[in-house]
Amino acid sequence: MAIVPDFRLLVGAALLAGAVPAQAQAPKPNAELxxxxxxxxxxxxxxxxxxxxxxxxxxxxxxxELTGIYxxxxxxxxxxxxxxxxxxxxxxxxxxxxxxxxxxAWSGREGCVTLPIGAQPVDAVAAVGRRAxxxxxxxxxxxxxxxxxxxxxMTKFERAVMNMEGFGGRTSSLLxxxxxxxSLERYWGGHDLHTAQRTFSVAxxxxxxxxxHAVQQGRIDVTKPAxxxxxxxxxxxxxxxxTEQLMRMASGLASDTAGNRSDAVYMGGASVRxxxxxxxxxxxxxxxxxxxxxxxLLATLSLKAALAKAGTPxxxxxxxxxxxxxxxxxxxxxxxxxxxxxxxxxxxxxLARLGLLYxxxxxxxxxxxxxxxxxRFVTTPSGPQxxxxxxxxxxxxxxxxxxxxxxxxxxxxxxxxxxxxxxxxRDLVIVRQGYDDDKNRLDIAKLVEAVVAADDMR
Numbered sequence: 001m002a003i004v005p006d007f008r009l010l011v012g013a014a015l016l017a018g019a020v021p022a023q024a025q026a027p028k029p030n031a032e033l034x035x036x037x038x039x040x041x042x043x044x045x046x047x048x049x050x051x052x053x054x055x056x057x058x059x060x061x062x063x064x065e066l067t068g069i070y071x072x073x074x075x076x077x078x079x080x081x082x083x084x085x086x087x088x089x090x091x092x093x094x095x096x097x098x099x100x101x102x103x104x105a106w107s108g109r110e111g112c113v114t115l116p117i118g119a120q121p122v123d124a125v126a127a128v129g130r131r132a133x134x135x136x137x138x139x140x141x142x143x144x145x146x147x148x149x150x151x152x153x154m155t156k157f158e159r160a161v162m163n164m165e166g167f168g169g170r171t172s173s174l175l176x177x178x179x180x181x182x183s184l185e186r187y188w189g190g191h192d193l194h195t196a197q198r199t200f201s202v203a204x205x206x207x208x209x210x211x212x213h214a215v216q217q218g219r220i221d222v223t224k225p226a227x228x229x230x231x232x233x234x235x236x237x238x239x240x241x242x243t244e245q246l247m248r249m250a251s252g253l254a255s256d257t258a259g260n261r262s263d264a265v266y267m268g269g270a271s272v273r274x275x276x277x278x279x280x281x282x283x284x285x286x287x288x289x290x291x292x293x294x295x296x297l298l299a300t301l302s303l304k305a306a307l308a309k310a311g312t313p314x315x316x317x318x319x320x321x322x323x324x325x326x327x328x329x330x331x332x333x334x335x336x337x338x339x340x341x342x343x344x345x346x347x348x349x350x351l352a353r354l355g356l357l358y359x360x361x362x363x364x365x366x367x368x369x370x371x372x373x374x375x376r377f378v379t380t381p382s383g384p385q386x387x388x389x390x391x392x393x394x395x396x397x398x399x400x401x402x403x404x405x406x407x408x409x410x411x412x413x414x415x416x417x418x419x420x421x422x423x424x425x426r427d428l429v430i431v432r433q434g435y436d437d438d439k440n441r442l443d444i445a446k447l448v449e450a451v452v453a454a455d456d457m458r
Contacts, residue, residue, distance in 0.1 A: 032096075036117050038076030039095035039102035040267040042066065044343075045198075046082045047091040047104035047112035052329045052345040053196025058084075060190055064172070065198075068416070068437030073267075088124060102269075109317045111329035111345055116269035119334075129317060131326040139181065140353050141324040141365065143193070147182040158184055160454035167450070169417045169442030170435045172197065173348040176451060177356060177429040178458075185348070196327055196345040197433050202420060204296045205412030206316075206330075207340035208247055208378055208395025209354065211303050212362070212370040213319055220306035222247065222394075227305035228298060230277040237281050245285050246299035247394040250383045252283040255292040262293040265339060272297050272337040289384035289392065293341035296395070300340045314338065323357060323364060325350040342414075348431045351420045354412075355429035358422045375424070379410045389445060404449040417442045426455055 045065045049056045056064070066077050076095075083092040089106035100120050104112045108127035115121070139146035154162065161184065164171045172191045176184040187195070199206070214220045220227075222243040231238040241251050256262065256275075264270040276294045283290075304314040316330040316338060328346040332338045362370025371377075381391040381398055390413075391398035399409040399421075411421040417434030421444070430451055436442055 034073050035076045035080075035095045036099075036102070037263055037267040038073040039080055039093040040104075040114055040117065040269060041069070041073060042077050042080050042082055043091045043093045043102045043104040044112060044114045044267070046084065047089075047106055047114075048196075048198065048329070048331070048343075048345050050084070050091070051089055051106040052111050053327045053347060054192070054194035056190075056195065064189065064435050068170075068435060070261075071438075090121075090125075092121060109329065111331035111343070113332065113334060114267075114269045115334060119269065131317075132321045134321070134324050134326055137324070140356055143349065145181075146349070147185065148178070156457045157454045160457065161447070161450050162186065167443050167447045168436075169440055170437075171417070171432060171442070172435060173431065173433040175348045175352050175431040177352050177359075177431075178455070179427045180356065180359075182349075182352070187348075191433075193349050194327060194347060196329065196347050197418070198342070198414075198416075199344040199346055199351075199412075199418050200342050200414030200416060201293075202351070202412040202414035202418045203330075203340050203342050203344040205378075205395045205420070206344055206354065207296050207300050207303075209357070209370070210314070210316060210319060210340070211243065211247065211299060211395075212374040212378070214303055214307060215374065216362070216369060216371045219310045219312065220303060226298060226302035227309070228277060228301060229305070230273075241281075241285050243299050243302045244394060245383070246295045246302065247378075248286075248383050249289055249291050249295050249386075249392060250286045251290075251292075251295050251298070252281050252285040252288060253279045253290075253292070253294065253298075254282040255279050255290070255294045258290050258292055262297075262341065265293075265297075265333065266342060269334060271335050272333045272339060273301060273335065276301065286383050289386050291386065291392075296341040297337075297339070300338055304337070316340075319369075320350070322369070323350075323353045325353050348433055351412075351431045351433075352429055355420045355422045355431065358410075359424060359427065359429055361424075379408070399445065399448065402445045402449070405445065405452060409448065411444070413444070419444050421448055423448075423452070426452065428452075428455060 049061045049065050080093050091104050092101040094101040103121045104114045105125035106112050107125045109129040134142045138144045172189050174186050226243045245251050265275050276297045307314050320328045328350045330338050331343040361375050378394045378396045386392050391400045396410045397413045399405045406423050406425045408425050409423045417436035419432045421430040
């Protein structure tokens, strides 16, 4: 039984001021608030789709990004109109005559920033850096020589895995890497190797990777209490929650919802810190599994604090450039805190590079970027586990309950059908992006099983 109100439904002056509402009962769903969420959703997705990576045309954004979404806001998302300022790279969506429009503004290497409900539009958001131009470098740092020689006609392997309708969902990209090089790469719906899509919760695995890099540098110990300043007052039991417990969805904290909804941050423009540090302890840490965006966001705040203590800023783009992930954009809130539970935009090839980092057990171009035991750590089902078809490690999902799939397979999973699956024993990385909805979803275990079976035919 929930013991906290549903704060997604509380907005207005208290939200804008950073205060925590104190109502004891969750209010009923509010049509006006849903419309404000919808305006923020439309502004954010149009902004990111237009200017992250190679960008998408507006008609493709309408078709892909603004359909098949949360049912309570989709009608408003479709009805509201976006005012696109191509010169200033800003999208405004008006949802009420007596309120300022919802605004998302592009910041360059860090994607789009969504302003809070009721915030006055700013003239500009400073652009941050530029991506490195590595495309001409040899794969995997660049794109040169990325693919095995393309045979005439389809191979047995390709024929075995190309019937995407048999696996469900609406696929936009499928990319399979074998022994370090691309053996299959297909795109649908006008997408190509430079089209960036939102990762949704694949971002949680990216957050775990950034934490692992900091562990390798000796800047954070995930087994120690998370560095959340708001919890450090005497008698606050949350001060004992470790970064590892946050990574494993075992913090014991209550949250607005279990699962992948953080509307106040994602659609309302609320501060990551404001929204995450407030939640009370519901269960003793490491006793209950509860999948929650807040745990990953808090783990990222802990990482940021640990790096600041060491005199180093949290800079995801710099790390990605080392991997050749130059079309990966990690977005942040108005205060500069990264929304690493969901709001990362990237391409299929960049996701394959992430998979290769784990396939290579943390080594990249002869340099160790993750600890030697990090892959084992993130794929060990330590602590409480979820119900359902998959196990959970530390930021990654496990195929330890799946028949026909090697026991060492693990993956990064995201809403609407985003997947990166790594199978070290087969030297395989599988990337699938899509636009699934509640009625039509990819069966990822079925796809992986088919790829493994086809791999036996080589």
